[in-house]
Amino acid sequence: MTAESENKSLIIHSLYELTVTERALIERGILLAQSYDSFIFFIKGIIYEINGKHDDALTSYKKVVEMNPKCAAAYYKMGAIYQLKGENDKAISNYTSVIKIEPENFFAYYYRGISYKRRRKVDQAISDFKKALKIAPTMKNSFMKGLFTYQWILKLDYTLVKKKLSLLTSQEEKVLRLSSGIGERFVYDSEGTFLNLYSEPISGKTFWPDVKRYFYNLYYWLSNEYVLKKEYEKAIEYINRAINLNLNFGSAYKLRGLIYYNTNQQNQAIVDFKKAIEINSKDDNAYKYLAKIYKMEQLLSFAGGVGFLTYADINNMLPDDIISSDQIDDVILILRYKNINIIDETEQEELEIAKKMAYGVRETMSAIFSLQITIKEVINIGNKLLTGEIKSKDISDNICFREEDEQTEIILKLIARINEFNDKNNVLRAKLKSSSLTRKKRDSLNSEVELYTQRIGILCRKIRFSKKQIHCFISLLRNAADEIKATKVFHDLGIAVEEITTIIDDIEEGYKKYISDG
């Protein structure tokens, strides 16, 4: 006997020898179990997602692809989460995995294109968007394939789905599921969302409404990418398609306006920017480009300083080629958007009122910014701007259509100087506390404080805090006054409660006027 046959001799009455058929049957079962397990993790992932636990969802989906590396739906889900988290490279890699498994998956190209776009990979984005457009006619099929896992649910056998949901074992999942009623909602969602896909044919006039959205978005993005490449002919071609599909596509009009603007077709640009404004009256960028076309920089910066404009100001400061009443109307539209009052200088009375009002506003502002509490808050705002906690547009009126960064920089410079003057005032106030000061010295110190306070007021006005922010300052003062009244702590301020209340009343009065006239 050879060593091998000796060893074999002990294999015991062929305990487990499988026939070919038995092996095939068992393989079928294992496949079933694997898809079963991966389904459970897939459901877990969806539950985590619905509960906003994106990292846990990612872990679940990773588990799915570990068990079932051909599960395109799990890669797709991971791509979507990474995209949401702003991790576009990871999103791209997951969408690429989807495409490897399903080379005709519309959504994988669509969303990978978006991630490429965000990573400023223009050519890749264009290529993906075009591919998506190309396979769009078969979208229904690819969508079904892409999310094949949903087919369990789409089989309409909800009892089976519910049974599968009940298989979630860990305590946490059970709590999650019960607390949010996710199981039912999930089924409901799939009923509401996915079944539509089955029932609505995507042909002829019976467009599934959301499908249209994918098309005009694709055209819009393609156009956008071609603008980045400065290939304006192609950009126009695609943006026209986007607008044809959606006549209320504000951003598309704006983009087309931009293309016209860049190709020196200012009249068409104006039409498109105005259309964008018509659709979205708060479209800052559309106003900005209109203002650029009408060369309004000087006018706006002047208006920001004075607080109102006369028609003579407008005539003087606009370029000579802007003469038609339509053009002037556009200019006025922009000024209105920036809350700048326009008055007719022939009516002397009106001018006087406007001047008084502007003066009143200045006085109110001076009063607000003469107080320590407000200045502290202004400096605090500076810190928040610096850390990016807030943006300049949250607190200020950006009359001159500056870019966010530029506007922030200007405000930060102003606040730095306010801080500087405030430090000086603090030193002076400390000196004033000394009891050995001569009267003359005290007066001189006081006038110095007054001077810096005035400067601080001017700087604060230059920031052009928004009405909303001014309102915040006033509430802050009101609260402080109430607190002082309640605790009777006066010494730090050196003024009586009555006095501070009067100041605040005055401020509020002035502010009300400012609001009602603005």
Place this chain on the structure above:
Amino acid sequence: MKQINSLIKQMTPEEIELEKKRAELLILEDELAQRELDLTTLHVDLKEVRRLYLIIVGVKFSLLDNINAQIAELRARLNPKDKDAHKEAIRSRTQAKESANATGSIEKEEYKKEPFKPSENLKQLYRDLAKKVHPDLAPDKDARVKRHKFMQEVNRAYAAGDEERLRSLINEWERSPDAVFGEGTGAELIRIIRQIAVAINRIDAIGKEIENLKKSELYILKTKIEKSQNEGRDILSEMAAEVDAQIKDANTRLRDMKQNADKKVHKDRKRGIH
């Protein structure tokens, strides 16, 4: 101490070597018995997994295959000129027959659902017997054949969890002349050295076999079942339910196809085509 030293000195080098080798063999015999136990347990386990799987899930697949075969045959009948449909009908009928064969005999076997869980006693009895009876440790060919048969008995009793039978096998073996050795030191030394080599070989071979078994489909299935049990699930029933759902689908499809076919026949008759 002196006495003992002198005693040792009195032993011949062969005797000393024989003692050493005997001790070595004893350890190896323990290990070998344990490995045999592991292997046999795994075999019994896998056989049980196969049986349970075929009873619970396999039969369902067999049902499903039968319905699918009917569907394919009906399709072939409705499309007499479609060669692919005919091929598919033959293929799926063959598969259905094979599945039926594979699961048909299994159904007749006793259906007990408990997995194989040998008691410590049972394991100890097996180890004792494996040490005593191991065919690879037999002195000659005749003894090996005899031991092999005996070991098969042991394995059967172990697989059935029959402690009583194992005990009686031990008694039987100890009464048999094979259990007694009487030889000269030299011959015994040669025999023991040979047995050591054989035991090492066998332990090695068992290791490899277990490794191979762990790569098998059945082992994958076994781990899945155990994992699901730990989670409080019954994966085999879940699988069966899944196949049941597929059977339901297939049945509906078959019924619809039959109804459509009947309607067509009815129409054709009306038109007088028939």
